[in-house]
Amino acid sequence: MGLSTVTASRILKGQLNGKPGEEGLLEFEKFPNIGLVKVYSNDQQVPDSAATATAMMCGVKTNSMTLGVDDTVKFRNCSSQQGKELDCMPNWAQNEGKSIGVVTTARITHATPAAAYAKSASREWEGDSLMRGVAGGCKDIAHQLVFNNSNIQVLFGGGREFFYPESLVDPVYGTSYKSLQRKDGLNLVNVWGHDKVRRGYKARYAWNSRQFHSINPRTTHFALGLFHPSHMSYELDRKKGPGGEPSLSEMTSKAIKILQRNPRGFFLLVESGRIDHAHHNNTAKRALYETLMFEEAIKAAMTLTNESDTLMVVTADHSHVFNIAGYPKRGSSILGVINPENPDELPPDKKPWTTLVYGNGPGYDWGFRINPLFIDTTNKNYRQVSAVPLSSETHSGEDVIVYARGPMSHLFHGVHEQHYIAHVMAYASCVGRYKDKCQR
Ligand SMILES: [Zn+2]
Numbered sequence: 001m002g003l004s005t006v007t008a009s010r011i012l013k014g015q016l017n018g019k020p021g022e023e024g025l026l027e028f029e030k031f032p033n034i035g036l037v038k039v040y041s042n043d044q045q046v047p048d049s050a051a052t053a054t055a056m057m058c059g060v061k062t063n064s065m066t067l068g069v070d071d072t073v074k075f076r077n078c079s080s081q082q083g084k085e086l087d088c089m090p091n092w093a094q095n096e097g098k099s100i101g102v103v104t105t106a107r108i109t110h111a112t113p114a115a116a117y118a119k120s121a122s123r124e125w126e127g128d129s130l131m132r133g134v135a136g137g138c139k140d141i142a143h144q145l146v147f148n149n150s151n152i153q154v155l156f157g158g159g160r161e162f163f164y165p166e167s168l169v170d171p172v173y174g175t176s177y178k179s180l181q182r183k184d185g186l187n188l189v190n191v192w193g194h195d196k197v198r199r200g201y202k203a204r205y206a207w208n209s210r211q212f213h214s215i216n217p218r219t220t221h222f223a224l225g226l227f228h229p230s231h232m233s234y235e236l237d238r239k240k241g242p243g244g245e246p247s248l249s250e251m252t253s254k255a256i257k258i259l260q261r262n263p264r265g266f267f268l269l270v271e272s273g274r275i276d277h278a279h280h281n282n283t284a285k286r287a288l289y290e291t292l293m294f295e296e297a298i299k300a301a302m303t304l305t306n307e308s309d310t311l312m313v314v315t316a317d318h319s320h321v322f323n324i325a326g327y328p329k330r331g332s333s334i335l336g337v338i339n340p341e342n343p344d345e346l347p348p349d350k351k352p353w354t355t356l357v358y359g360n361g362p363g364y365d366w367g368f369r370i371n372p373l374f375i376d377t378t379n380k381n382y383r384q385v386s387a388v389p390l391s392s393e394t395h396s397g398e399d400v401i402v403y404a405r406g407p408m409s410h411l412f413h414g415v416h417e418q419h420y421i422a423h424v425m426a427y428a429s430c431v432g433r434y435k436d437k438c439q440r
Contacts, residue, residue: 001275001291002319002400008284008356009291011334020331026295027302028314031403035412037421038399039318042071046397049276050123052317052418053115057269058088059422059432067111067141068119076122078136085119089422090152092432093267099259100152101266103251103297105232105290106273107159109141112317116269117149127162129180146188150195153222154258154268156251160207160226163188170229171207172243177229189224196222210242212250217257225251234274234286235293236380248272249296256304265309265429270297279320280392282363282383284356285335287322289380311406311428313421318395321359321386328355335378358386361393 006026014021041051041064048064055061058068065075068088073081090100104113109126118141125131128140139147142162145155164170166181182188189205196203201221206212208227215223227245232238238245246254252270259266272294278286298314305312326338332355339352346352351371363383376382386393402421404412408428426432 001272001294001316002322002396002398004322004324005275005279005287005291005316005320006401008322008324008334009288009295012288013292013295015331015334021334022330026291027299028295028312028403031312031314031405031409033404033409033412035402035404036399036415037315037402037418038415039418040397046395047318048123048395049111049317050115053112054086054088055417055419056315056317056421057090057115058086059419059426060086061417061419062086065123066121067114067123068117069121073121076124076134078121078134078138081119081121081138082136087432088116089425089432090116090267090269092426092435093265093429094151096429096431096435097262097264098429098431099154099262099264099266101154101255101259101268102152102157103154103248103255103268104157104271104273105248106157106271106277107162107231108155108157108226109145109159109162110157110231110273112271112273113157113269114141114145117152118144120144126159127180128182128184129162129166132183142182142188143184143186146192146195150192154255156212156223156225156227156246156255157273158226158228158230158232160189161229163226173229180229189226192224208242209240209244209246212246212254213242215254217254218261220258223254223258231274231277234278234380235289236286247296248293249300252297253300253304256301260304267425267429268301270301272297276317276320276395279322279358280361280394282358282361282386282393283381284322284358284384285378285380285382287320288334305406307406309407311404311409311425313402313404313409313412313425315402315421316400319398319400321361321394321396323357323359324355325357326353326355333378335382337372337377339373354384356384358384358393359396360388360390361386362389362391363393364389 011021014024041047042061044064051064111123161177161180203222206225275290363386427434
């Protein structure tokens, strides 16, 4: 969610409300403190999400594609990670008696949510089906989540393919994801549930919206929701009935209601994971609607928490090569086409262009640009044009914004290293290395 994504989403939101669009603000843009964040990783100028999320969760920069381990660990080298695991913000919070939750629309084992709990020389090791041939005894990320993180109270997202044994037929998608289901025969959902029952807790598992809504946040101690075999659906495709998927906003509200029963407080990571995926596919409309749902989730969190005791940090792990360009007139549809009245202002191919464009990705035109006036550029599947033909659009290396409100949010005030975010969160909540060094 780079700055261009925020700006374009802000304009879209205004236009959906019948306004020109440029004049408004998203809710988190009204936060009192903002800063810039340098996103490079230990080894890359333009980072991946495993390294950036590790920086934000664990307070150090590390190598791209690695999760929760220090910068001596080499990608895909299991034996190099022994003893190099980092202690991270969720753990620091838990050590002080706070509750922990992770919510995402991506797979719960995907890079950003996994940085909250996993230690892995590869972000790709989400399930044991993806670890064939890996020597050294490393465990997959889903296995780590259930066996090494049994005190995380709320887990909502997608990715049940890595939790079910291959013998189990998915309740919605049948055998479509069988090849990725577990090869070790474990049903990690059952392992998760049995552990809670054995310890005397009330635990609930949900895989659809009806089950999700039946979770009572006032009586439930532990909740696990896996609403898709892989990533949850894009907001523009999401089925909203009882058999469908809850929204990011609904998941965030439920998570906070469960976690805030702990008088010692809580740490919650909420990721709108599919903004990134939509950009990788050059489908800008999808990315913007995911951002607006993220704003809904933030609004829900603002309603349920108090600025006097809860630090909220809104940021992105990295940006994308996504641009708002040309000279569209004030109030022009953000998903629309720029067609200058003076033909001399058209490019040499005499065709208009879209306001939104990408630096690279699958939207490349292969030398023949289709006139965008003859296509519905407001369709959710429309791919904006890119300059370089890559099968997947890339991240970008520019700084991202951090927006903050609540205790110690003024510590975001300039140009910061990304790992500084973990230190502010820890200092504000008196945990980790700051537990005896801050005001309570
Ligand atoms: Zn990405």
